[in-house]
Amino acid sequence: MRTNKQKIVLTSKILAIVIAVLLIGFLVFRDELLDQAIDKVSTTMKLEYNSDFAVKKASFDGVSGIELDEITLAPKNLDTIFKIQKIKTTVNLWKLLIGDVQLGTLEIKNGYVQFTKKGKIKNFGAFLKKDKNEPKKPNKKRDYAEFAYRIISKVLNLVPTDMSLENLVFKLDDNGKKATIDIKKLTLFQTKLESSIDVQTNTFTQRWRINGMADPRNKKGDIRFFNIDTGAIKVPYFDERYNLKASFDSIRFNVQNIDMSRGKLHLDGYTSITNLKMNHERIANKDVIIKNARFDYRFLLGSDFISIDSSSTFQFNKIKVHPYLSYNTEKDTVYKLKVAIPKMKAQDFITSLPDGLFTHFQGMEATGDFDYKLDFMFNKNKPNKIIFDSTIDKKDLKITKYGNTNLTKMNGEFTYRAVDKGVLQRPVFVGTNNPYYTTLDQISPYLQKCVLTSEDPSFMSHRGFINEAFKQSILKNIRTKKFSRGASTISMQLVKNVFLTREKTLSRKLEEILLVYIIENNRITSKQRMLEVYFNIIEWGPNVYGIGEAAEFYFQKKPADLNVQECLFLAAIIPKPKKFMWQFDQEGLQKAYATKQQTFLRNLMFRRGLLVPEDTIGQSSPIALTGRAHSLLNIKVQDTTVIDSMAVKEEFDF
Structure with missing residues (x-):
């Protein structure tokens, strides 16, 4: 009977013989296998992607080396995707035997890769389409950590330990918007990465460098990206395609650790950028500059979650932020x-x-x-x-x-000018020299209560923001999958109108938030004064600004004389004041949806004790617009011909 030691020795010998046989067989038939592999790829490209894939010459170099000459991929009747004169590489045979491809060395000389779009036709379009005949995979819950680690490992295996690229050009042509990245030379030797790259677009030409350390087998890297010419690195293509002008002095990517243990994947490192400059109409109306920014990241993935750990730090200039993000299933x-x-x-x-x-x-x-x-x-x-x-x-x-x-602007008299669709409107003077200006004590208490209830119920007590309003806004936007509801308080509306432009930029929104906080929390302007200014500047109809103009425009009244029904109407049209006329039918009566909206607001005020039934006595009849607003209603003129003819007939018969 054999001992365990003898069994192990015997098994080792058998395994060595099997590997030797496989290796000999591979060496004997490898040229045929290589040709078959190329033919298979060529057939797949032709049948599934309507493209021609060709290799003029393919041969082995040594035991594990492969050399390919004149490799091309060209879709039918479209621009060639790539054409490379020479590719030389080695693979890890042991990894290959278990089904993994791990590159050892890689050498590429003289070639180009290009992506073009002419009209709506893309030369790479066929490769973006999903195969309709592909069988649907069972709806199995994905293990995020295992899936991510598998993808990362496969990608890193394709990064060679030693690499040399010469004269490899990447071209992009998006209907005339062009960018060319010409890698004159890029080498990776004993983890040291060096490069020489020329970049050219329709708007600029630069020379870049990518230097640093790359160690794919140990899953580590530290790469720095900078410009050797005077000035910052400009981001190509985005300026023409998205009107986003961006540049930076240098950027650094560092990967310190990629580790899979106990079913969890850890990814640690940092990225930093200096003198980042951006210019886009959605960001701000001028250049935005961040002098120094750094993100120390700690990603953690499990079988059912993806997260950025709270030990991560995002820092720009002297501000440090610790973010925590989590997606859990x-x-x-x-x-x-x-x-x-x-x-x-x-x-x-x-x-x-x-x-x-x-x-x-x-x-x-x-x-x-x-x-x-x-x-x-x-x-x-x-x-x-x-x-x-x-x-x-x-x-x-x-x-x-x-x-x-001047944050005290609202405390005194000033001139306000609204902006409508980018057009500056007529000036409205906020002060006693304006005959329509109305002090808070001359505005109907009913109107104050109605507007506060509909626009900002806790205005008198909050400090500019309402967490509950933000919650409901976020919930509504998530449900509708679009930005359909904001969370603006009266304070935010005032700051936006009095201090800021109406441009829809990130800059304006961030300034709005900070200005509101400063004004409210430093009590720069009293709540009563803020409410008074609000009533005197908001739009209440076409070219109608402030309650003084609105009371006359709709009802030929002073703001102090408005009844509850009229106040409910005025409060309800604030969100869309220029469309008030669509609330009325061709007979000049309010439509059902409008009266229902006002009834809801009235009942809400009843429940909150802001109104009592006695306040609405004698106001059950339909609301009547008696001011100039009545002329804007789409009222159908009654045909009196029949009535007149009947009157003539009666008079004749008499």
Whole structure:
């Protein structure tokens, strides 16, 4: 009877013989196998993608090397996707025997890869289409960690340990919007990466460098991307395609750890960028500059979750942010977001704001400290249990200098000009020299209650923002899968109209949030004054601004004389004041949906004790527009011909 040691020795010998036989067989028939592999690829390209794939010459070099000459891929009647003069590579035979492809070395000389789009025709379009005949895979829950690690491993296996690229050109032509990246030379030797790259577009020419360390087998890398010429690196193509002008001095990508253990995948590293400059109409109306930004990331994936760990840090200038992001499918589909800004000096925060993004804060000074926390959670299967909690903890925080913006503007008289579709409207003077200007005590208390109930019920008590409103806004936007509802308070509307332009940019929205916080929390303007200004500047109809004009335009009254029914009407049309006439039919009567909306608002005020039944006595008849607004209604003129002819007949008969 053989001992265990003898069994192991015997098994090893058998395994060695099998491997030797396989290796000999491979060496004997490898040329035929290579030709068959190329033919198979060529057939697949022709039948499935209507493309010609060809290799003029294919041969083995040594035991594990492959050399290909003049390789092309060309879709029928379209631009060639790639044409390369020579590719030489080696593969790991042991990995190949178990079904994995791991490149050892790679050499590419003289070639190009191009993607073109002419009209709607793309030379790579066939490769984007899904195979309709492909059988549907069973709806099996994916293990995120295992799937991600498998993809990362396959990609890294295709990165050679030693590489040499010479004169390899990448071309992009999107209906005349062109970009060419010409890799003059790129080498990777003993983990050291060096390159020489020329970039050319319709608008600029530059020379780039990509240097650093790349160690694909140990899953590590540290690569720096910079420009050797004077000036910053410009991002190609995006300026012409998306009107986004972007540049930076250098960017760095670092991967410190990729580790799969106990069913969890850890990815650690950082990326940094210096002097990032962006210009786009949706971001701001001028260049936005971030001098220094860095993201130290800690990704963690499990079988049923993907997350960015809270130990990650995003830093721009002196501002540090700890983000936590999570997508979890263990029981329900749950999204979580937590943001924490640890205690920092208020002045450091102000000076760290990106140039061009917060122009109204230039020159502002502050004392004291603060920290901030945001907690958000959304359960797809239990949407009504959404969590949105935004808190700021202040310590001796005080604005000592307002900077370039006169934040006390609303406390005195000023001229307001609305902007409609980019067109500046007529000036409206907010002050006693305007005959329509109305002080708060001369505005019907009913109207004040109606407008506050419909627009901002907690205006008198909140500090500019309402967490519950944000929750409902987020929930509505998620359900409709579009931005269909905002969460603007009266404070936010005032700041937007009085201090900011109406441009729809990220800059304007961020400035709006910060200005509201400063004005409300530093009590720069009283709530009563803010409400008075609000009533005197908001649009209430076509070329109708302020309650003084609105009361006369609709009812030929003073704001103090408006009854409850008229106040309900005025409050209801604030969201779409220029379309008030569509609430009325051809007889001049309000349509059912409009009266239902006003009834809902009235009943809500009854329940909250803001109105009592006695307030509406004698106001059950349909509302009547007695001012100039009546002329804008689409009222059908009654045909009196029949009545007149009957009157003539009666008179004749008499």
